[in-house]
Amino acid sequence: MPLLVMKFGGTSVADLARIANAAQKVQREVERGYDVIVIVSAMSGKTNEMVGWVEQTSKLYDAREYDAVVASGENVTAGLMALRLQEMGIPARSWQGWQVPINTTSAHGSARFVSIPRENIDAKFAEGFKVAVVAGFQGLSAEGRITTLGRGGSDTTAVAFAAAFGAERCDIYTDVDGVYTTDPRVSSKARKLDKIAFEEMLELASLGAKVLQTRSVELAMRYKVRLRVLSSFEDTDETSGTLVCDEEEIMESKVVSGVAFSRDEAKMTLVTVEDRPGVASSIFGTLADAGVNVDMIVQNISEKNYGTHTGAVTDMTFSVPTNQVARAQKAMEDAKAAGKLAYDDLIADTDVAKVSVVGIGMRSQVGVAAKTFKALAAENINIKVIATSEIKISVLIDRKYMELAVQALHDAFELDKA
Amino acid sequence: MPLLVMKFGGTSVADLARIANAAQKVQREVERGYDVIVIVSAMSGKTNEMVGWVEQTSKLYDAREYDAVVASGENVTAGLMALRLQEMGIPARSWQGWQVPINTTSAHGSARFVSIPRENIDAKFAEGFKVAVVAGFQGLSAEGRITTLGRGGSDTTAVAFAAAFGAERCDIYTDVDGVYTTDPRVSSKARKLDKIAFEEMLELASLGAKVLQTRSVELAMRYKVRLRVLSSFEDTDETSGTLVCDEEEIMESKVVSGVAFSRDEAKMTLVTVEDRPGVASSIFGTLADAGVNVDMIVQNISEKNYGTHTGAVTDMTFSVPTNQVARAQKAMEDAKAAGKLAYDDLIADTDVAKVSVVGIGMRSQVGVAAKTFKALAAENINIKVIATSEIKISVLIDRKYMELAVQALHDAFELDKA
Numbered sequence: 097m098p099l100l101v102m103k104f105g106g107t108s109v110a111d112l113a114r115i116a117n118a119a120q121k122v123q124r125e126v127e128r129g130y131d132v133i134v135i136v137s138a139m140s141g142k143t144n145e146m147v148g149w150v151e152q153t154s155k156l157y158d159a160r161e162y163d164a165v166v167a168s169g170e171n172v173t174a175g176l177m178a179l180r181l182q183e184m185g186i187p188a189r190s191w192q193g194w195q196v197p198i199n200t201t202s203a204h205g206s207a208r209f210v211s212i213p214r215e216n217i218d219a220k221f222a223e224g225f226k227v228a229v230v231a232g233f234q235g236l237s238a239e240g241r242i243t244t245l246g247r248g249g250s251d252t253t254a255v256a257f258a259a260a261f262g263a264e265r266c267d268i269y270t271d272v273d274g275v276y277t278t279d280p281r282v283s284s285k286a287r288k289l290d291k292i293a294f295e296e297m298l299e300l301a302s303l304g305a306k307v308l309q310t311r312s313v314e315l316a317m318r319y320k321v322r323l324r325v326l327s328s329f330e331d332t333d334e335t336s337g338t339l340v341c342d343e344e345e346i347m348e349s350k351v352v353s354g355v356a357f358s359r360d361e362a363k364m365t366l367v368t369v370e371d372r373p374g375v376a377s378s379i380f381g382t383l384a385d386a387g388v389n390v391d392m393i394v395q396n397i398s399e400k401n402y403g404t405h406t407g408a409v410t411d412m413t414f415s416v417p418t419n420q421v422a423r424a425q426k427a428m429e430d431a432k433a434a435g436k437l438a439y440d441d442l443i444a445d446t447d448v449a450k451v452s453v454v455g456i457g458m459r460s461q462v463g464v465a466a467k468t469f470k471a472l473a474a475e476n477i478n479i480k481v482i483a484t485s486e487i488k489i490s491v492l493i494d495r496k497y498m499e500l501a502v503q504a505l506h507d508a509f510e511l512d513k514a
Numbered sequence: 515m516p517l518l519v520m521k522f523g524g525t526s527v528a529d530l531a532r533i534a535n536a537a538q539k540v541q542r543e544v545e546r547g548y549d550v551i552v553i554v555s556a557m558s559g560k561t562n563e564m565v566g567w568v569e570q571t572s573k574l575y576d577a578r579e580y581d582a583v584v585a586s587g588e589n590v591t592a593g594l595m596a597l598r599l600q601e602m603g604i605p606a607r608s609w610q611g612w613q614v615p616i617n618t619t620s621a622h623g624s625a626r627f628v629s630i631p632r633e634n635i636d637a638k639f640a641e642g643f644k645v646a647v648v649a650g651f652q653g654l655s656a657e658g659r660i661t662t663l664g665r666g667g668s669d670t671t672a673v674a675f676a677a678a679f680g681a682e683r684c685d686i687y688t689d690v691d692g693v694y695t696t697d698p699r700v701s702s703k704a705r706k707l708d709k710i711a712f713e714e715m716l717e718l719a720s721l722g723a724k725v726l727q728t729r730s731v732e733l734a735m736r737y738k739v740r741l742r743v744l745s746s747f748e749d750t751d752e753t754s755g756t757l758v759c760d761e762e763e764i765m766e767s768k769v770v771s772g773v774a775f776s777r778d779e780a781k782m783t784l785v786t787v788e789d790r791p792g793v794a795s796s797i798f799g800t801l802a803d804a805g806v807n808v809d810m811i812v813q814n815i816s817e818k819n820y821g822t823h824t825g826a827v828t829d830m831t832f833s834v835p836t837n838q839v840a841r842a843q844k845a846m847e848d849a850k851a852a853g854k855l856a857y858d859d860l861i862a863d864t865d866v867a868k869v870s871v872v873g874i875g876m877r878s879q880v881g882v883a884a885k886t887f888k889a890l891a892a893e894n895i896n897i898k899v900i901a902t903s904e905i906k907i908s909v910l911i912d913r914k915y916m917e918l919a920v921q922a923l924h925d926a927f928e929l930d931k932a
Contacts, residue, residue, distance in 0.1 A: 112570055146590065152530055154597040161600070164608050165593035168586040172564060175583035179572040182579070190582050194612060195658055216658075240613060240634075 097221070100130040101266040103232065103254035106140035108269050108328035109173050112180075118269065118328060119180040126186055126226045133217070133261060135232040135254040136177055138169025159204030163234070163244045167193065170231035170250070178229045188227035189220055193234035193242065198253070200235030200243045207235055207243035209252075212260040230257065251312035259319035266316065266323050267337075268308060273327035274338035275300065275307055277511035278355040283503045285512040289353060290335075293343035296353045297323075299454040299488045313340065343456050351464060352455035352509040355502050361391065361450045362418045363480060363492050366428065368440035371408035378437055379412060379428075386427035391415045392450070392483040392490060413481055415492060418446055448480060449498035452490040453505055465489050471508035477501050515639070518548040519684040521650065521672035524558035526687050526746035527591050530598075536687065536746060537598040544604055544644045551635070551679060553650040553672040554595055556587025577622030581652070581662045585611065588649035588668070596647045606645035607638055611652035611660065616671070618653030618661045625653055625661035627670075630678040648675065669730035677737035684734070684741050685755075686726060691745035692756035693718065693725055695929035696773040701921045703930040707771065708753075711761040714771045715741075717872040717906045731758065761874050769882060770873035770927040773920050779809065779868040780836045781898060781910050784846065786858035789826035796855055797830060797846075804845035809833045810868070810901040810908060831899055833910060836864050866898060867916035870908040871923055883907050889926035895919050 102125065104118045118134075125132050137143075146166050150157050174190040181188035196216060200207035217228045232250030235243045245252055251268060258266035273288065275297065280286040292300075294317035301310045307325055316323045322345075326337025339345075369375055376395065383390055392415040416424050421444050431437040458464045468489050472479060477500065481492040493501055506512065520543065522536045536552075543550050555561075564584050568575050592608040599606035614634060618625035635646045650668030653661045663670055669686060676684035691706065693715065698704040710718075712735035719728045725743055734741045740763075744755025757763075787793055794813070801808055810833040834842050839862050849855040876882045886907050890897060895918065899910040911919055924930065 112567060115571070149530060149590075149594055150597060153533070153594050154601040157597055158600055161593045161597045161608055164610070165590050165597075168589045171586045171589075172567075172583050175579045176567055176571050179568060179575055179579045179583075182576050183572040190579055192582070192660075242610075 097131045098129065099133065099261050099263045100125050101133045101135065101254050101258040101261070101263045103135040103250060103266065103268045104137065104177075104328060105250065105268075105270050106137040106143070107271045109136055109138075109177070110140040112176070114328070115173070115176055115180050119177060119184060121269065121328070121332070122181060122227060123184055123186060130264075131221050132227045133257050133263070134177060134227055134229045135250055135257060136170060136173040136229060137232050137250045139173055142169040142172070160241050163204045164242045167231070167234040167242050167244055170233050174229045174231040178227070181227050181229070186227055187225045188229055189225050191217065191228055191230045193231060194236040194240075196230065198230075198235035198256075200237060200245070202237040202239060202241070202243065204237075204241070204243055206246040207237070208245075209235065209256050210238075212256055214261060217261075249309070249311075251309040252315060255312045255315045255319070255321050255323065258321040258323075259315065263321070266321050268312075268323060268325050269328040270307065270325060271328065272307055272325070273330055273336070274325055275340070275354070277353065278502055278506050279357070282357070282499050283355075283506045285503075285506055287512050287514065289338050290514075291339045291341060291346045292353055293346055293456045294340060295343070295487055296454050296456050297340045299452065299485075300354050300356050308340070316340065317342075346456075350455060350509075350511075351457035351461045352453050352511065353457075354454050355505045355509075355511065356452045356454060357498055357502055358450045359495060359498065360418050361415050361448060361492065362421045363413060363415050363445040363448045364421065364424060365443045365445075366412040366439045366441075367443060368409045369412050370438060371410040375437075376412070378431075380414075382427050382431045382437065383414075383416075383424055386423055388416055388420045388424045388427065391417075392481055392492065394481050394483065415448075415450065415481065421446060445480075447495050448492045449495040449501075450490055450492055451498060451501045451505065452488050453509065454488045455509075456487050458487050458489075467508055468505060471504045472501055475500055475504050477504075515549045516547065517551065517679050517681045518543050519551045519553065519672050519676040519679070519681045521553040521668060521684065521686045522555065522595075522746060523668065523686075523688050524555040524561070525689045527554055527556075527595070528558040530594070532746070533591070533594055533598055537595060537602060539687065539746070539750070540599060540645060541602055541604060548682075549639050550645045551675050551681070552595060552645055552647045553668055553675060554588060554591040554647060555650050555668045557591055560587040560590070578659050581622045582660050585649070585652040585660050585662055588651050592647045592649040596645075599645050599647070604645055605643045606647055607643050609635065609646055609648045611649060612654040612658075614648065616648075616653035616674075618655060618663070620655040620657060620659070620661065622655075622659070622661055624664040625655070626663075627653065627674050628656075630674055632679060635679075667727070669727040670733060673730045673733045673737070673739050673741065676739040676741075677733065681739070684739050686730075686741060686743050687746040688725065688743060689746065690725055690743070691748060691754070692743055693758070693772075695771065696920055696924050697775070700775070700917050701773075701924045703921075703924055705930050705932065707756050708932075709757045709759060709764045710771055711764055711874045712758060713761070713905055714872050714874050715758045717870065717903075718772050718774050726758070734758065735760075764874075768873060768927075768929075769875035769879045770871050770929065771875075772872050773923045773927075773929065774870045774872060775916055775920055776868045777913060777916065778836050779833050779866060779910065780839045781831060781833050781863040781866045782839065782842060783861045783863075784830045784857045784859075785861060786827050787830050788856060789828040793855075794830070796849075798832075800845050800849045800855065801832075801834075801842055804841055806834055806838045806842045806845065809835075810899055810910065812899050812901065833866075833868065833899065839864060863898075865913050866910045867913040867919075868908055868910055869916060869919045869923065870906050871927065872906045873927075874905050876905050876907075885926055886923060889922045890919055893918055893922050895922075 178190040596608040
């Protein structure tokens with residue numbers, strides 16, 4: 097029997113009417129001949145309510161107990177979904193993480209999968225059950241405690257089940273109808289993509305197109321799980337939404353697939369640091385120890401005998417999330433005070449945004465960077481930092497130009513055309 | 515290390531402030547040197563909310579899924595209580611039913627205990643944990659599914675743990691401060707009892723003094739678990755509340771311990787049924803098959819050759835819960851139509867109440883019945899049905915006299931005096 101994994105997020109199961117709506121989508125796949133594994137999130141708001149209770153009870157809470165409390169939201173939805181399916185005449189059974197069991201590491205609050213044995217659920221399918229409704233976001237540690245995977249973990253649960261059960265596809269039902277070339281709120285010309293490669297989706301997801309959790313895309317890419325993102329709130333069929341898949345499945349890849357952006361980015365520059373081996377390691381090691389997520393890193397060219405410095409010196413620029421600027425500053429100042437690091441000044445610019453063009457076709461195409469810079473120059477937008485990868489070109493610019501830059505790049509690469 | 519079981523019901527853990535209050539009571543016992551097993555209910559209202567969701571989703575719901583959904587309320591409270599205790603510096607761990615495991619039958623919604631192995635919790639106590647917070651009301655079937663024990667099941671969980679772990683006492687914290695000689699709302703002279711025998715408590719509980727679930731008292735009696743009922747909302751010490759215990763622990767037992775009553779009782783009379791072996795069995799077998807809970811049964815003396823009847827005939831009177839009258843009538847009429855039962859008429863009187871005097875001392879004392887009837891006669895209260903057991907005398911009377919009867923009996927047996 098071919099098998100499908102279907103995942104419904106919190107807004108898709110927010111109340112009984114929406115659970116019933118989701119159940120209809122499951123019914124349609126069962127009628128098409130699939131066995132279905134449904135992964136559900138907690139009803140929207142429930143997880144936050146419980147997190148609030150935990151945090152009010154204990155500031156430095158025990159993550160084992162946090163997980164035990166917070167995982168219960170998914171259990172409720174799983175049972176209700178199974179009941180709804182039964183009511184529609186579909187043999188369904190709910191599964192909590194420990195019942196499968198979904199074996200994870202003991203890293204409470206951010207556990208990772210160890211194994212998902214198929215025996216128990218396969219036995220139920222063999223008995224004639226058509227649907228297994230699995231509580232997302234949770235698992236079981238070797239110590240027998242409930243673990244959670246961290247926010248967005250239900251997407252990852254869905255992909256892990258699709259991999260473990262060899263599912264034909266993993267459909268992620270959410271409140272958007274697919275992946276767009278850019279955010280439609282920023283450019284009215286944004287177009288929904290029918291297909292996108294895993295690598296592109298990873299860059300878009302981590303750059304702010306918050307459709308799929310990055311970790312779930314990574315897992316899908318590793319196990320070649322075909323992922324489809326589509327809307328819970330529209331009539332959908334086999335061609336709906338966006339398929340995230342191996343690039344080989346995408347016949348005619350465009351050079352650029354999308355334009356991503358992030359307002360939540362600050363630029364920091366350490367002025368005049370020594371240019372010698374080990375300095376970069378010392379700076380970014382210190383930031384990592386302080387829990388700062390550094391994104392872009394740019395080292396300017398080295399100057400000799402600058403000011404009072406006798407050796408080679410350079411400036412080091414990097415970007416961090418806006419809300420981590422203070423933490424990064426403190427870490428640098430502490431390191432300087434402790435004599436571990438020398439620099440003349442630390443400049444933070446929180447009034448920037450990051451804009452990126454992403455496309456797998458870039459790898460075999462020259463001139464993408466040139467075209468990007470030209471499009472920005474034509475709008476008189478000054479580029480503050482540039483960083484590139486194989487399939488991405490990112491720039492930091494003044495925040496006020498962000499929307500203009502996105503539209504200009506979207507036009508330049510003709511993303512509105514299929 | 516001596517061990518105590520403490521149980522907190524839904525109103526005692528209704529919000530974070532009340533959970534904190536309950537945790538203080540646990541702390542006090544830990545400071546006295548006890549290891550403590552805490553049994554918690556769901557925050558009040560949560561179970562009803564989930565039951566509502568289940569019933570709206572599926573009228574004839576699958577009890578396995580009902581249990582999976584509804585049991586989650588206790589899991590949340592258990593985790594929050596463990597966190598609160600940790601915050602107070604007390605090493606505590608939460609336990610869901612499957613983690614202990616609390617092995618039960620597979621009778622979902624009304625499961626019964628099979629075994630509660632001590633190994634896992636004992637191992638944690640040995641590690642230095644002082645408190646095990648256990649989610650009440652739930653267990654695990656041999657099939658690996660979550661079961662629930664039915665309403666009030668958390669009391670039963672508490673008693674079962676007290677028996678399994680050889681607890682010195684099982685303290686049931688609730689919203690009343692003990693067991694009274696009668697309902698204080700009916701008689702201002704009602705007095706709190708310091709001690710009451712299991713047998714008396716059973717009669718009082720099943721007769722409407724809704725302090726403890728009947729099943730929990732039965733279990734406590736079987737395993738000689740000393741049960742204490744006391745208030746969550748008052749300062750309490752070792753002498754607070756009411757101790758429910760073996761009669762041997764009660765030095766000077768009074769003849770009568772309390773006066774119970776129930777408004778929810780209807781009197782039904784089958785007029786002129788044959789008086790021959792097998793008739794009673796046929797009537798009450800039919801009612802049992804229809805799910806009617808018959809309480810009192812009285813058979814009037816037999817008359818020969820009454821009316822058109824040639825054999826011996828009699829009237830059969832019994833009492834049922836008011837909301838089961840229609841079901842009882844239909845069962846009797848169906849049996850008559852099917853030729854399985856013959857009677858001339860079926861009279862239902864829903865305007866009655868049951869009043870009972872209960873006391874273990876009755877067994878060795880004569881004249882209690884006479885004193886009961888005399889007290890009612892002095893108030894001109896007509897007795898419609900009488901039923902007695904070793905430690906109880908119950909009467910059905912017109913409902914409008916119920917409060918008067920309770921007060922008269924409370925006075926007659928001087929229950930206001932210690």
